[in-house]
Amino acid sequence: MATAATAATIPAGGRPYRRTRTRCGPPRLHRFSLQASAAAAASSSSPPAPSTSAPVEGGGRLVAELVGAFNELTERMGEELATSSSSRLLFRALKLALPALRESDGGRTLSRALVVAASLADLQMDAEVISAGILREALDAGTVSMRDIKAQVGVSIAHLLHESLRLKHAPSKLDVLDDESATALRKFCLTYYDIRAVILELVLKLDMMRHLDSLPRYLQQIKALEVMKIYAPLAHAVGAGNLSLELEDLSFRYLFPHSYGHIDEWLRNQETESKLIIDEYKEQLLQALKSDDELKQIVQDISIQGRYKSRFSTMKKLVKDGRQPEEVNDILGLRVILDPRCDGDSSEWGPRACHRTHEIIQSLWKEVPGRTKDYISRPKENGYQSLHVAIDVSEPGKKRPLMEIQIRTNEMHRLAVGGAASHSLYKGGLTDPGEAKRLKTIMLAAAELAALRLRDLPASDKKGRDFKNRAFCLLDKNGDGRISIEELTEVMEDLGAGGKDATELMHLLDANSDGSLSSEEFESFQRQVELMRSLEDNDDHYRKILKEKLQTIDSAGLIHVYRKELGDKLLVS
Numbered sequence: 001m002a003t004a005a006t007a008a009t010i011p012a013g014g015r016p017y018r019r020t021r022t023r024c025g026p027p028r029l030h031r032f033s034l035q036a037s038a039a040a041a042a043s044s045s046s047p048p049a050p051s052t053s054a055p056v057e058g059g060g061r062l063v064a065e066l067v068g069a070f071n072e073l074t075e076r077m078g079e080e081l082a083t084s085s086s087s088r089l090l091f092r093a094l095k096l097a098l099p100a101l102r103e104s105d106g107g108r109t110l111s112r113a114l115v116v117a118a119s120l121a122d123l124q125m126d127a128e129v130i131s132a133g134i135l136r137e138a139l140d141a142g143t144v145s146m147r148d149i150k151a152q153v154g155v156s157i158a159h160l161l162h163e164s165l166r167l168k169h170a171p172s173k174l175d176v177l178d179d180e181s182a183t184a185l186r187k188f189c190l191t192y193y194d195i196r197a198v199i200l201e202l203v204l205k206l207d208m209m210r211h212l213d214s215l216p217r218y219l220q221q222i223k224a225l226e227v228m229k230i231y232a233p234l235a236h237a238v239g240a241g242n243l244s245l246e247l248e249d250l251s252f253r254y255l256f257p258h259s260y261g262h263i264d265e266w267l268r269n270q271e272t273e274s275k276l277i278i279d280e281y282k283e284q285l286l287q288a289l290k291s292d293d294e295l296k297q298i299v300q301d302i303s304i305q306g307r308y309k310s311r312f313s314t315m316k317k318l319v320k321d322g323r324q325p326e327e328v329n330d331i332l333g334l335r336v337i338l339d340p341r342c343d344g345d346s347s348e349w350g351p352r353a354c355h356r357t358h359e360i361i362q363s364l365w366k367e368v369p370g371r372t373k374d375y376i377s378r379p380k381e382n383g384y385q386s387l388h389v390a391i392d393v394s395e396p397g398k399k400r401p402l403m404e405i406q407i408r409t410n411e412m413h414r415l416a417v418g419g420a421a422s423h424s425l426y427k428g429g430l431t432d433p434g435e436a437k438r439l440k441t442i443m444l445a446a447a448e449l450a451a452l453r454l455r456d457l458p459a460s461d462k463k464g465r466d467f468k469n470r471a472f473c474l475l476d477k478n479g480d481g482r483i484s485i486e487e488l489t490e491v492m493e494d495l496g497a498g499g500k501d502a503t504e505l506m507h508l509l510d511a512n513s514d515g516s517l518s519s520e521e522f523e524s525f526q527r528q529v530e531l532m533r534s535l536e537d538n539d540d541h542y543r544k545i546l547k548e549k550l551q552t553i554d555s556a557g558l559i560h561v562y563r564k565e566l567g568d569k570l571l572v573s
């Protein structure tokens, strides 16, 4: 069995992972490795899993990688973005990038390129940005040239990459250690025509920050400082809030390891329980608000967001006025957003709905006296409106930090996110409201342009191809509903494998031996790819169980215990 170092999936932090979609919260990522799953498959007892090892050998493995990565990315993109022209573009980019990336650094570069692509897809970037993200690693590693990209993927991707490279080299022109230079550089970034290059660069910075450990200490600090001063505020300014928080926390960790350690320990100790409390209170409040007769009459929709405060944001609060961690009163946060009915007077119904929500909160929980701030009756100078209350969520014998609840209408929220009282300005990322407005216009224009460029071809081109079967349609070049040996050979040659591999793979997958692959035959191959992934998800799970039980495990011992104790549990449902 070929021992390729990288599996055909999107990895996190340099480790392969797979995502399970959940309705809320960030994607859940599972780590896995192909060798481990093969070992697990080999050791599992009856009924035997379908032969998963055969199609992943040699050139077949390349196709499995291509299809696996393609499926995972299009799933993340969602139907709206993964149009058929976008899919074709992404497929071309993957075909060029996969063989090139496998050559560098034992496959680690491929893992990282796929992580970058997945983050971009999660940010709902279009196929051009995602493709550029995959190819950028190959370009940096020197295994693909700009000329190859232009010829095989397209001029627009090459242009996007060119812009991101300009941005990459920008910081060296300035002394980023002083605030003025940092502000100047952020402004410079925002004058880019294609804001998507900025976002690509931000995601690449996040990837870099996740892999700083291997660098010498002084370099870690320089890079962390640059991210803290320039890229984290920039991410905040372009509306990528979670990206900004992660960039900040990672920089904080390298810049101030001791303070980070202290705060991290304190927040981590209560994180799991706090997040459960946030979810519980959120649900309870939503039910109470939705069943209130007065609110029913004046609002048409209610939503609640919850958040656990980040490491860096907590640290800033502590150093701002020397308070103790226990005195940070927004570690747990809820935000109620009310949508007043249109048939009433929103200038009256909005504030009334907020105050009614406050009364309901008071009836449910213990409000902390003196911590209520009514910025609705008395808006802040910048126009910010919201009603803030703090509640005590401690239980007898169990002291907890306070929970802050912000109550606002959707109109007030719009202002707090994008207006003069915008969060970007409030947090100091951008200092000029005009600039924030301009940025938004640029982003909208870029999005429209991308949508135009990637608009689907007429329906006749689709021949009833469905969303799930995109990979098949892309391999079936002449659209006759079958993948011929020529078509398979072509894609395998693109991936750097020989014609012999294509013949072998065809032999394995061609169940009815008619010399070509039907969509059903290809689907069963896709199922095998999926199966390998689930095996590897389980592997991680079992590894954890075993680690707890056995303390130390070597790889040979691991397989041994699998067979003895967990064999029948390893079946994949």
Ligand SMILES: Nc1nc2c(ncn2[C@@H]2O[C@H](COP(=O)(O)OP(=O)(O)OP(=O)(O)O)[C@@H](O)[C@H]2O)c(=O)[nH]1
Pocket: 329, 330, 373, 380, 382, 384, 388, 416, 417, 421, 422, 423, 426
């Ligand atoms: N977007 C935006 N949010 C704001 C603004 N002012 C306050 N907020 C939000 O409201 C929260 C609480 O603000 P305040 O009630 O003024 O509390 P504070 O004086 O900061 O009190 P501490 O929590 O003790 O620091 C902040 O953490 C922000 O989330 C603003 O001008 N714009």
Ligand SMILES: Nc1ncnc2c1ncn2[C@@H]1O[C@H](COP(=O)(O)OP(=O)(O)OP(=O)(O)O)[C@@H](O)[C@H]1O
Pocket: 241, 305, 306, 307, 309, 310, 313, 317, 330, 332, 333, 334, 335, 404, 405, 406, 423
């Ligand atoms: N009570 C809350 N409920 C839900 N989301 C919140 C709440 N407070 C802040 N947020 C959001 O959480 C994200 C991180 O905010 P963060 O905690 O860093 O700052 P902040 O609370 O707004 O400001 P400060 O640090 O000055 O208190 C932002 O998107 C912010 O709008």
Ligand SMILES: [Ca+2]
Pocket: 330
């Ligand atoms: Ca706050």
Ligand SMILES: [Ca+2]
Pocket: 510, 511, 512, 513, 514, 515, 516, 517, 518, 521
């Ligand atoms: Ca066949």
